[in-house]
Amino acid sequence: MEGAELAGKILSTWLTLVICLILLPSAFGVSLGISEMYMKILVKTLEWATIRIEKGVSKESVLKNSASVGIIQRDESPMEKGLSGLRGRDFELSDVFYFSKKGLEAIVEDEVTQRFSSEELVSWNLLTRTNVNFHYISLRLTMVWVLGVIVRYCVLLPLSLKNWLSELVHLTCCRICVRALSGTIHYHNKQYRPQKGGICVANHTSPIDVLILTTDGCYAMVGQVHGGLMGIIQRAMVKACPHVWFERSEMKDRHLVTKRLKEHIADKKKLPILIFPEGTCINNTSVMMFKKGSFEIGGTIHPVAIKYNPQFGDAFWNSSKYNMVSYLLRMMTSWAIVCDVWYMPPMTREEGEDAVQFANRVKSAIAVQGGLTELPWDGGLKRAKVKDTFKEEQQKNYSKMIVGNGSL
Amino acid sequence: MGSLGSHAARIPDADSIRRETGFSQASLLRLYHRFRALDRNKKGYLSRMDLQQIGALAVNPLGERIIDSFFPDGNLRLDFPGFVRVLAHFRPIDDEDPGIRDPKEPEPLNSRMNKLRFAFQLYDLDRDGKISRHEMLQVLRLMVGVQVTEEQLESIADRTVQEADEDGDGAVSFLEFTKSLEKMDIEQKMSIRILK
Numbered sequence: 001m002e003g004a005e006l007a008g009k010i011l012s013t014w015l016t017l018v019i020c021l022i023l024l025p026s027a028f029g030v031s032l033g034i035s036e037m038y039m040k041i042l043v044k045t046l047e048w049a050t051i052r053i054e055k056g057v058s059k060e061s062v063l064k065n066s067a068s069v070g071i072i073q074r075d076e077s078p079m080e081k082g083l084s085g086l087r088g089r090d091f092e093l094s095d096v097f098y099f100s101k102k103g104l105e106a107i108v109e110d111e112v113t114q115r116f117s118s119e120e121l122v123s124w125n126l127l128t129r130t131n132v133n134f135h136y137i138s139l140r141l142t143m144v145w146v147l148g149v150i151v152r153y154c155v156l157l158p159l160s161l162k163n164w165l166s167e168l169v170h171l172t173c174c175r176i177c178v179r180a181l182s183g184t185i186h187y188h189n190k191q192y193r194p195q196k197g198g199i200c201v202a203n204h205t206s207p208i209d210v211l212i213l214t215t216d217g218c219y220a221m222v223g224q225v226h227g228g229l230m231g232i233i234q235r236a237m238v239k240a241c242p243h244v245w246f247e248r249s250e251m252k253d254r255h256l257v258t259k260r261l262k263e264h265i266a267d268k269k270k271l272p273i274l275i276f277p278e279g280t281c282i283n284n285t286s287v288m289m290f291k292k293g294s295f296e297i298g299g300t301i302h303p304v305a306i307k308y309n310p311q312f313g314d315a316f317w318n319s320s321k322y323n324m325v326s327y328l329l330r331m332m333t334s335w336a337i338v339c340d341v342w343y344m345p346p347m348t349r350e351e352g353e354d355a356v357q358f359a360n361r362v363k364s365a366i367a368v369q370g371g372l373t374e375l376p377w378d379g380g381l382k383r384a385k386v387k388d389t390f391k392e393e394q395q396k397n398y399s400k401m402i403v404g405n406g407s408l
Numbered sequence: 409m410g411s412l413g414s415h416a417a418r419i420p421d422a423d424s425i426r427r428e429t430g431f432s433q434a435s436l437l438r439l440y441h442r443f444r445a446l447d448r449n450k451k452g453y454l455s456r457m458d459l460q461q462i463g464a465l466a467v468n469p470l471g472e473r474i475i476d477s478f479f480p481d482g483n484l485r486l487d488f489p490g491f492v493r494v495l496a497h498f499r500p501i502d503d504e505d506p507g508i509r510d511p512k513e514p515e516p517l518n519s520r521m522n523k524l525r526f527a528f529q530l531y532d533l534d535r536d537g538k539i540s541r542h543e544m545l546q547v548l549r550l551m552v553g554v555q556v557t558e559e560q561l562e563s564i565a566d567r568t569v570q571e572a573d574e575d576g577d578g579a580v581s582f583l584e585f586t587k588s589l590e591k592m593d594i595e596q597k598m599s600i601r602i603l604k
Contacts, residue, residue, distance in 0.1 A: 072601060096527055097594075103464075107459065108495065108600060391466070396555050399555035
């Protein structure tokens, strides 16, 4: 009996604590400075732990250190230089050497497959250690997150009538969720925050991207209807802000999609649309080719660059490897999510620029801002084979060399 | 995510592979990780499809031929020793003087001769030891795609075979092949250096 009373007392005190420390400040957007302190302590602990451990198991960390750089010495000379043989520039028996070397290099190490495995960290980040504190914190976090979800459901649904109130609640819930994940987000250049009637375009690393962006403003989401847990969350979100959801079959019809999106942005009262043009989660080190569909709609594009600090937690979600729930669990139990969000000045399609060029321009801008590398490969490469156009380009270059010299 | 730490002990037959290929312990470990990474479904071996998924390889004009060299004699599975054996051809030639090598030991996989043999079999599809004019045409076609006409290609192929062919049989044997390339710096063109 006494035990139960004690437990009840602890629970109630803890609940009040949670409410005071988390809910109220979230509602008012005030930070108590606790998270900043938490971050500082975390950094110190990690550094100390890394040093201690490096003294111990030196071999493993050495391998990991060098593994984050390329593993082979690359000769990035263009085709012309790589093919120069004994004579002028006709076909040589030795020309196969160039292509076979490039091919073997790709087998040993290629950019894309590396992009799709989690970025190897140079310093160890304690995430797979067993640690009593670690378990305790994760339990607390899960509780807070669950609370956040409950609040969203109970509070969101009845309030779908009032717009401004729902926006406030929406923001609050997002903030709660972010606190639950111990997220610290730095927003830069807030003056460029996407306005109503525009399209917001960002690079995509994880579903948390959405959470992070919506914490700082309300957006209309475009995407396909997911089944399962995501579906429930999606339906809850629709109640708060009007979103644009598509069935998977509808997504195949590009014209339908474009039409609906055009209608949405034409309505100046509607919230800006949030689109992730890469079409899949990339592992936070690079930006892949943006699909041009988003850029054909017209209107003003507000680019946003999101970059996670990999030291604190790997936010990358490889959807072909993990499912949603295990991913969320991993996120819960990471130490923290730290990321930077840069809002960038709006861009519009210029005269004589087609959708693909525009998409590339925006992609470059985002990559530069976020300090990410650019890759020409399609994000769909993760699942599908590559298009033949790239091969044709190489063939064209080669033919120009051996035939174009008029040596026949 | 987390530690990928596996030790050389996890690589089956590590010692015999090292002796055969000449790779260092560290390089072998790197290649083992790479093998595992390419083996997406964790089958324990690689199929043609696994290699075809590599973007940079799929756009390589000779991509299919290169993949062929990993699957000789109609094999469908590529295990780790086989994988490393082919890659060993591209190991940079050792700085230690190979001239004092024991002649009874088999030639190292990355010798000049073996590198040339690798290039030769990219041409010689039917493995008859000669590159016929037809086989030459095929490789040329792979490398230029649709950009060049049949006549132009044929004249290039004819010229190349004529220049290399010494005994006049209309085909390029392995010896003729090596002769025509004797001045070439094979070492630089067919070596991939794995960083420490």
